[in-house]
Amino acid sequence: DAGVIQSPRHEVTEMGQEVTLRCKPISGHNSLFWYRQTMMRGLELLIYFNNNVPIDDSGMPEDRFSAKMPNASFSTLKIQPSEPRDSAVYFCASRVSDEQFFGPGTRLTVL
């Protein structure tokens, strides 16, 4: 199994642009998580899905952030418009039992 796949691995964009991050979870895992990690705030849960349904989006910072999971093998996290304070590493993780498996992350820089 290839593990959780995320794309792109790196993204540099200018303030105000739309950013779309993509995630393919491990096949058979029915829970998917989007996290943001910074030095100051650590790992923050943004949103998670069970069986493609959003369960808890209380961590989504504001309306500029949106996430979708149209099917069991794909999810997107969109930021529109992006701001410099959105710069961070964004991780996607999928879960079996109580273990979360993380992707390699997308390093986002907003100039």
Add this chain to the structure above:
Amino acid sequence: QKEVEQDPGPLSVPEGAIVSLNCTYSNSAFQYFMWYRQYSRKGPELLMYTYSSGNKEDGRFTAQVDKSSKYISLFIRDSQPSDSATYLCAMREAGNNRKLIWGLGTSLAVNP
């Protein structure tokens, strides 16, 4: 006060040392406790998983939970340079759809 507190370090030790990493928490309802290891520019990976109180050992690693003190520890014996990473504690309440609450992580460097 954050629900989970973890000293970010950095912690630097010589090869072969015993390492102690710790987290404190405030929510007495936490029942499941985990340690994840994160290498530089990688995602975290599960290292140890314990339920409720007690010790769990896996090779050179021992996880300890003291619910009366709301304190968990990860011990690494005979530390190796390959143990150099950030160690994050995470915990959750019992029940379905309970999200993990994460510590900030402790950065560890084991020097050869």
